[in-house]
Amino acid sequence: MKKHLFFYKRLLRLYPKKFQDTFQKEMLDTFEDYYQNTLKEKGKVDVIFWKQVLLDEVWGAIQENINNFNKITIANIMKKENKIILIGLLLFLPIAFTLFITILEHFETFAFLRIPTPIYDYAWFRISILYILPIIGIIFCTLGVRKKYSFKKLI
């Protein structure tokens, strides 16, 4: 495969999987036409060409991913890769909750939300909330995103 097509194919991996399956071949063909036409007209393909391509593809991929995100349904969430990401994100909840409580502790009104001191004093509690759960969360998120967006093929 030609270098420019190889690079462009990698860019297309930023799009949602379904979009890639439907339009990848066509987009590669259109890009090849655009590339060859620019080469014919200008005699070279410069940095401005690649800048435009890069900006357009990144912006397009962001829009498509947002559209895709809006279509998330329970059935979609239950797909294996989405489930892994969801579990990963849920593991961050305790640390988010702890931070939230820490902020609220400055206000007496929310004192009832405080984590009881005996529990908070346990080292295992703090370690699991601050280190273990987020680390497992990061691993789950990474695995899920890799599976969902085929990152192993991108890098």
Added chain:
Amino acid sequence: MNNYITKFPPLTPVVFHVLLALATSERHGYDIIKQIALDSNQKMIVGNGTLYGSIKRMLDDNLIEPAGEKMAENGLIRKYYKLTSHGKKILNAETERYLQLAFIIKERQNRFNHASPQIA
């Protein structure tokens, strides 16, 4: 026709230009990009990502449909698109809306240019 104008919100510029490009003939991706550039006097250069994002939504909305794979002018096989009957109605309605707007703009411009200066 008026029913279509009121029923559907104004189209985005890219969608309108894609419909306009497909109004006269079936076209493939790069052909659409070239036609849009030509129609807009090179003011509107649509990238691949923007084009296929719009094509996806237009297919979902039944404004366009695939017209099969054919040989393009460069001798390579490309996938072509064409307007659906619904797409034609939408394009006509949108064109009508633009013409009405252009008439209002022109009229207002005339009035603005010939209006006597206001005294504060």
